[in-house]
Amino acid sequence: QAQLVQSGAEVKKPGASVRVSCKSFGFTFTEYYIHWTQQAPGQGLEWMGWINLYSGYTNYAQKFQGRVTMTRDASINTAYLEVNGLRSDDSVVYYCVRGGRDVRQTSFDPWGQGTLVTVSS
Amino acid sequence: QSALTQPRSVSGSPGQSVTISCTGTSGDIGAYNFVSWFQQHPDKAPKLIVSDVTRRPSGVPDRFSGSKSGNTASLTISGLQADDEADYYCCSYGGNSNVLFGGGTKLTVL
Numbered sequence: 666q667a668q669l670v671q672s673g674a675e676v677k678k679p680g681a682s683v684r685v686s687c688k689s690f691g692f693t694f695t696e697y698y699i700h701w702t703q704q705a706p707g708q709g710l711e712w713m714g715w716i717n718l719y720s721g722y723t724n725y726a727q728k729f730q731g732r733v734t735m736t737r738d739a740s741i742n743t744a745y746l747e748v749n750g751l752r753s754d755d756s757v758v759y760y761c762v763r764g765g766r767d768v769r770q771t772s773f774d775p776w777g778q779g780t781l782v783t784v785s786s
Numbered sequence: 787q788s789a790l791t792q793p794r795s796v797s798g799s800p801g802q803s804v805t806i807s808c809t810g811t812s813g814d815i816g817a818y819n820f821v822s823w824f825q826q827h828p829d830k831a832p833k834l835i836v837s838d839v840t841r842r843p844s845g846v847p848d849r850f851s852g853s854k855s856g857n858t859a860s861l862t863i864s865g866l867q868a869d870d871e872a873d874y875y876c877c878s879y880g881g882n883s884n885v886l887f888g889g890g891t892k893l894t895v896l
Contacts, residue, residue, distance in 0.1 A: 700885065702887070709789075709873075709875065709887065709888070709889045709890035710824075710826075710832065710875050710877075710887045710890070711887065712877075712884075712885040712886065712887055715883075715885075724883045724884070726884065760831060760832070762832075768883055769818060769820045769879040770820055770837075770838075770879075771820045771821065771822040771837065771877045771878060771879055771885060772822055772834060772837035772838065772841075772843075773822065773824070773832075773834060773877070774833075774834040774837075774843065776831040776832055776833070777831065778831055779831055
């Protein structure tokens with residue numbers, strides 16, 4: 666059964682960077698896309714971008730361009746999200762989710778359990 | 787690109803049916819059949835309940851059904867149950883390798 670397991674909660678100071686990991690189990694890693702979303706407390710889901718797990722190609726939502734980097738290490742079936750220049754409004758839950766084999770597919774499943782990042786001085 | 791538009795809240799009594807709409811444009815929902823719906827209970831990760839406009843993943847009850855007309859997709863939940871009380875999000879491919887989510891709809895089971 667396909668599963669994504671994310672790294673644990675983080676507390677960071679404003680201006681710092683954070684890297685969240687997303688380890689996959691139960692499917693062929695390089696056949697899919699991983700998408701990242703964020704969710705602020707009490708708010709909706711916001712799509713951040715995707716990474717092609719075979720090629721490493723990425724595409725970021727315009728809002729996040731220049732501030733986030735998505736990478737992967739196929740040798741350990743793990744994808745990463747790095748967010749730089751953290752601000753207080755980056756205190757959110759980050760989710761990784763498996764996309765399809767086609768970048769257009771939005772059949773996002775499974776989801777990681779979420780990683781809470783708190784930005785506080 | 788703007789998010790897809792959903793009603794902020796809907797409600798219904800147990801056993802009734804409710805429909806949640808999701809309005810986009812001719813460049814996203816109107817152009818592609820890559821529309822999905824997700825259910826999210828408090829403090830839980832979202833769960834896929836409908837993909838490709840009408841497809842239900844294994845294990846999702848047939849009380850959940852999706853449809854699309856023009857630039858608007860809809861999720862209908864029939865035979866409402868207490869556990870259906872959750873937030874629901876629509877999602878569509880938006881062209882140019884981008885993805886759009888709706889703002890979410892809170893379903894209250896009265």
